[in-house]
Amino acid sequence: MIKGYYFITDAGLSKxxxxxxxxxxxxxxxxxxxxxxxxxxxxxxLVEAKELRKVCKGRPLFIVNDMVDVxxxxxxDGVHIGQGDMSYEEARGLLGKNKIIGVTVHDIKEAIAAEKxxxxxxxxxxxxxTGTKEDAGKPCGTELxxxxxxxxxxxxxxxxxxxxxxxxxxxxxxxDALCAxxxxxxxxxxxxxxxxxxxxxxxxxxxxxxxxx
Numbered sequence: 439m440i441k442g443y444y445f446i447t448d449a450g451l452s453k454x455x456x457x458x459x460x461x462x463x464x465x466x467x468x469x470x471x472x473x474x475x476x477x478x479x480x481x482x483x484l485v486e487a488k489e490l491r492k493v494c495k496g497r498p499l500f501i502v503n504d505m506v507d508v509x510x511x512x513x514x515d516g517v518h519i520g521q522g523d524m525s526y527e528e529a530r531g532l533l534g535k536n537k538i539i540g541v542t543v544h545d546i547k548e549a550i551a552a553e554k555x556x557x558x559x560x561x562x563x564x565x566x567x568t569g570t571k572e573d574a575g576k577p578c579g580t581e582l583x584x585x586x587x588x589x590x591x592x593x594x595x596x597x598x599x600x601x602x603x604x605x606x607x608x609x610x611x612x613x614d615a616l617c618a619x620x621x622x623x624x625x626x627x628x629x630x631x632x633x634x635x636x637x638x639x640x641x642x643x644x645x646x647x648x649x650x651x
Contacts, residue, residue, distance in 0.1 A: 439469050439499060440540075440559045440593040443635040444615040445622075446472040446503070447490070452623040459628050460490050464497055466632035470615070472518055474503040488512050499538060506532050516540070518561060521548065526555045540595070544578060549586045562586055564598020565608060580611035587612035602634055609642050 445463040447456045454462075456473075463471055471494050477483040487502060491512045494500040501516050502509040506529050509517045516538025519529055529539055541552040542561040549560050567577050577599065586594055596613035601621040608616050622631045 440595065441469055441614050442639045443468050443632050444470050444472070444595045444597070444617040445498075445632070446474050446597075446617050446619055448474060448619050448623055450476060451620055453626065454623075454628065456486065457489060457493070459623050460493050462628035463632060464493055466629045467636065468498050468632060470499040470501060472501040472503055472617075473514075475505075480508075484508055484511060487514070501538060501540065509533065509537070516558070518542070526552065526557060530556065543586070545582065546585050546589060549590055553590045553592055557592060559593040559595060559614075560586060560590065561595045561597055562613070563596075565596050566599025566604060568599040580607050583608065583611035583613050605635055605638055609638055 445468045447459060449456050452459055460471055471490070473487050473490055475483050475486065477486065483505070487508050491500050491514060499515040501518050502514045503518050504520065504523045506517050506524055510532065517529055517533065518540040519526065520542040521544070526539060526541060533539065538558045540559045540561055541557040542563050543549040543552055544563065549562070552560055562578065562583055564577050565580060565583070583594060583596055593614040594612065595615040595617065596608045597617040600608055600616050600618040605616060605618065616635065618635060622628055625631045
């Protein structure tokens with residue numbers, strides 16, 4: 439299920455708002471939506487998360503970034519945690535064995551460790567220089583995707599500084615999915631922009647000449 443364009447909300451960058459963006463992402467056929475929020479009010483965040491969850495119910499997986507309590511409250515499909523967030527073990531204990539847990543990794547050691555613990559997928563980040571997340575860290579490049587692909591057997595989601603100009607490099611390197619937040623939510627036609635990235639994965643699947651070079 440974790441393949442193609444991986445959608446992450448960003449109200450600060452969004453041109454049309456999270457609700458509109460998620461509806462467009464669902465219409466574009468994404469397989470997974472992650473709710474990332476900077477709302478300071480926990481109650482307001484819960485209200486928005488519930489609304490977005492309804493949009494995704496029964497279609498793409500709905501993942502909550504970091505906030506395990508919110509994920510539990512709205513019965514999300516899982517959570518995504520970073521290296522500085524709640525530990526995988528604690529998150530798994532709270533969520534149970536059937537929920538999805540994705541883990542952000544910045545090097546091969548973190549990737550191998552996350553898989554051994556039981557992570558369902560890896561968010562390899564940041565691939566390129568990005569201004570979307572202030573604490574993203576130093577770019578790791580597509581080389582890390584290749585290395586992780588060789589050493590891990592769970593899906594890889596590439597994120598950080600990705601746009602239509604460099605997305606093919608990420609896919610060729612072996613990413614199962616990618617996220618390009620600012621390249622999508624800052625545009626008028628969110629559905630159409632997502633479709634462009636989805637199209638690259640389809641070209642790869644069909645063995646298009648541009649992916650065989």
